[in-house]
Amino acid sequence: MRLLLTSLLMLSATLTYAADTSTRIFDQSMRSLRACLETDYYAPPVIELGGDDRVRVEFDDINSERRYMRYSLLHCDAAWQPSQIVESDYVDGFNQADVEDCEFSSGTFEQYVHYGISLPNQDMPILLSGNYLLKVYLEDNPDCVLLQQRFCVVEKRVGIGAAVSSRTDVDYNDSHQQISITINTANWSINNPYSDLRVVVSQNQRTDNEVMVTQPLRVSGNTIVFDHDRQLIFPGGNEFRRFEMVTTNYAGMGVERYTYSHPYHHAVLETDEPRAFESYSFDRTQYGRFTIRESNSYDSNTQADYMITHFSLAMPRLADGDVYVDGEFTQHRFANLNRMHYNVDTQCYELDLPLKQGAYNYQYLWLPNGMNVAQTAKIEGDHYQTVNEYMIRAYYRVPGERYDRLIGYGLIYSGH
Structure with a gap:
């Protein structure tokens, strides 16, 4: 009877978990969240049940000291709603473990701690296929989730x-x-x-x-x-735009100039123009992903610095909606953090984002008021030749x- 009650309580806790199961950052000191395979930096975070590969989740905490964190998993259905099963159904053992893989930044203006989690592992064996949400929280405050990341486990039956x-x-x-x-x-x-x-x-x-x-x-x-x-x-859609800020010795692809204003480096990107009425032009991209890289370092995870990155899009103001900078680095979300603001003096949409040195894919999406699906047509244009994943x-x-x-x-x- 006690075991049944415990299981029912665990199930109830799962079902009442916040409906937002998207990949996102809650604590704004957390940055550069990304997930891939340990063996393939650009692969989506999908692994085979019982296979050798693992999902790798990495992120930074803008902090001079380590914060002790834990993580847990939530199993979700095909629509990313919590599954009606208890934790012991999909995790072998306790559904919590410490985030032990961490390194301090070195030689950077912005101090941070870099964290990594590989799944599954000895502390977190996974028993079922399906959708999973990784939740990371402070050791002493499990109800306050810092960030969450989706990944999938497949059993190749078909x-x-x-x-x-x-x-x-x-x-x-x-x-x-x-x-x-x-x-x-x-x-x-x-x-x-x-x-x-x-x-x-x-x-x-x-x-x-x-x-x-x-x-x-x-x-x-x-x-x-x-x-x-x-x-x-x-x-x-269109091929993703690209920029590279892998060194401050020269302005890389898509970067107009670097400046320094204590305590930050600033990367001013070249002003973009709409492409909606331009002919299609092929460019090899990473389908919206980003790569952390500092060209003079031996470990970019801890030696790449953060820069205030300035986006600008020169075009007339659009009515009845908002423009967002979209890419893996924004978790493909429509939030205030990546919503552009219109500057009537420069006649540009503008946005400033703190980004870690590296190579980035991005695009501009138009989200009409009251809608949940953004459009590429107004700014980027739609072309049948575009290479999409x-x-x-x-x-x-x-x-x-x-x-x-x-x-x-x-x-x-x-x-x-």
């Missing part, structure tokens, strides 16, 4: 094939890209793909325009096909189970 076409159901070689998906279930039985299967597609790690499809076009034997679905049509995840809830398994995962690139 094969995923996909294609991207510019010949869409809404236009032909114009401004959109359409995804078609084929799921092979030869090695895994899905009783009712029309009710138990959910397929999620995201573009360049964005979550605002991520879609979930549940109704296949057809099912034939071991093949499930999702095609000619309006939800699987994405605006093409599409991540496809297939979830299945086995009849009788109370969580969504992630049974398939794949990446596909348009224009390839």
